[in-house]
Amino acid sequence: MRVMVIGSGGREHALAWKIAQSPLVEALFVAPGNGGTDAMAQNVAVDITDHGAVAAAAKAHAIDFVVVGPDAQVVAGLGDDLRAAGIICFCPSKQAGQLEGSKSFTKALCDEFDIPTAAYGRFEDEASALAYLYTQGAPIVVKADGLAAGKGVTVAMSVEEAEEAIIDCFSGAFGASGAAVVIEEFMEGEEVSLFVLTDGEAILPLTTAQDHKRAFDGDQGPNTGGMGAYSPAPVLTSDAYDAAMARIIEPTVRGMAKRGTPYAGVLYAGLMLTEDGPKLVEYNARFGDPETQVMMMRMESDIVPLLQAVATGTLAGRKVAWKDAYALTVIMATKGYPGEYGKGSQIRDTDGLDSDTLTVFHAGTKRDGERLIANGGRVLNVTALGASVKEAQKRAYAGVDAIDWPEGFCRRDIGWREVSRQKN
Numbered sequence: 306m307r308v309m310v311i312g313s314g315g316r317e318h319a320l321a322w323k324i325a326q327s328p329l330v331e332a333l334f335v336a337p338g339n340g341g342t343d344a345m346a347q348n349v350a351v352d353i354t355d356h357g358a359v360a361a362a363a364k365a366h367a368i369d370f371v372v373v374g375p376d377a378q379v380v381a382g383l384g385d386d387l388r389a390a391g392i393i394c395f396c397p398s399k400q401a402g403q404l405e406g407s408k409s410f411t412k413a414l415c416d417e418f419d420i421p422t423a424a425y426g427r428f429e430d431e432a433s434a435l436a437y438l439y440t441q442g443a444p445i446v447v448k449a450d451g452l453a454a455g456k457g458v459t460v461a462m463s464v465e466e467a468e469e470a471i472i473d474c475f476s477g478a479f480g481a482s483g484a485a486v487v488i489e490e491f492m493e494g495e496e497v498s499l500f501v502l503t504d505g506e507a508i509l510p511l512t513t514a515q516d517h518k519r520a521f522d523g524d525q526g527p528n529t530g531g532m533g534a535y536s537p538a539p540v541l542t543s544d545a546y547d548a549a550m551a552r553i554i555e556p557t558v559r560g561m562a563k564r565g566t567p568y569a570g571v572l573y574a575g576l577m578l579t580e581d582g583p584k585l586v587e588y589n590a591r592f593g594d595p596e597t598q599v600m601m602m603r604m605e606s607d608i609v610p611l612l613q614a615v616a617t618g619t620l621a622g623r624k625v626a627w628k629d630a631y632a633l634t635v636i637m638a639t640k641g642y643p644g645e646y647g648k649g650s651q652i653r654d655t656d657g658l659d660s661d662t663l664t665v666f667h668a669g670t671k672r673d674g675e676r677l678i679a680n681g682g683r684v685l686n687v688t689a690l691g692a693s694v695k696e697a698q699k700r701a702y703a704g705v706d707a708i709d710w711p712e713g714f715c716r717r718d719i720g721w722r723e724v725s726r727q728k729n
């Protein structure tokens with residue numbers, strides 16, 4: 306089989322790395338890919354926002370199966386356009402992708418199917434948003450309604466902070482994504498992510514992970530796309546897992562099917578573990594980045610038949626096996642990220658680090674002859690396996706410390722919540 310992965314991040318390198326291990330795969334392409342995928346697959350230079358160009362590239366390379374990584378492509382309906390061109394692909398439909406693309410779509414689904422989530426209001430003008438805020442007080446959460454690269458959310462501890470976020474949104478800070486705001490009840494608790502595959506009917510639970518969204522140690526600094534993650538996340542106990550499946554995931558999959566817009570893909574639920582049980586914070590309609598990096602390190606099964614079963618509606622009865630180990634990934638980012646940062650610095654000593662327990666996935670990198678160049682905000686994902694989170698953490702940081710890249714930085718405390726809970 307000839308497979309093409311769409312995207313250029315660490316998530317796509319990890320997916321490609323795992324897909325490449327499948328005996329079913331004879332040729333692997335990544336569009337557009339990065340400096341890491343360049344070394345293990347064939348990068349295809351194509352503008353992935355141009356769906357016609359992606360379909361043409363897939364045909365030119367005689368691709369049998371396309372796996373779409375990024376949220377923007379899911380939400381823009383790349384899956385629908387590829388299917389219309391006769392190409393089998395792992396990517397939810399555009400309508401189903403609204404689970405990620407529109408906060409108010411998901412909120413309405415939660416209302417309709419009684420899925421536990423924060424109480425909310427949705428507003429299309431500043432005056433009514435502010436009026437609602439004054440009835441609710443703080444802490445409170447203000448969200449741009451559409452996709453905003455993880456940056457459209459303000460967890461406001463004071464009414465003043467919430468006012469500022471509302472005014473920013475309506476003054477165009479998030480473009481069209483800020484044309485409406487969702488204002489939510491603040492939920493108190495620890496966050497955890499739960500991933501399942503579904504073909505629209507059958508559900509195959511994958512695993513859990515915990516992300517670190519803030520830029521700096523101690524969960525300080527601005528929100529980012531994610532500075533590190535580990536998996537599994539035992540903070541989701543088996544009771545809470547059962548509750549999340551029964552009250553959140555299953556009603557969502559059934560509800561989407563009932564509405565005539567079945568969701569087929571990976572469903573990534575961001576959960577808040579509150580005193581009243583797990584509640585939905587958000588859905589993503591694609592794999593997590595960097596959660597995929599830790600999930601792929603742990604997955605024992607061949608991923609290709611699972612992704613194909615999702616795409617072809619044949620998931621029922623499938624199983625997935627995991628290594629009996631923790632995986633942890635540390636993101637090395639260019640100094641300045643998530644704000645302004647430079648491109649073009651050289652990274653040394655990454656090659657040759659990979660072993661049975663360590664893999665350096667690339668995100669914003671490119672090759673310039675022999676040289677490896679930083680080409681983005683999040684640049685490397687140093688990912689390790691261990692018998693405990695602490696052991697995986699130790700191995701990941703040993704990998705980080707072997708890399709020579711003065712222009713990069715990372716958090717030094719990835720996994721801290723679980724490390725403080727686990728004894729060894």
Ligand code: AMP
Pocket residue numbers: 423446448455458460489490491492493496518575586587
């Ligand atoms: P979202 O893009 O909706 O995932 O929001 C980004 C982050 O903001 C989440 O991962 C949470 O840390 C936080 N957040 C979002 N909604 C809430 C809420 N209702 N209560 C508390 N924290 C929230």
Ligand code: GLY
Pocket residue numbers: 516530531589592593594595596
């Ligand atoms: N790590 C957060 C995300 O993929 O959305």
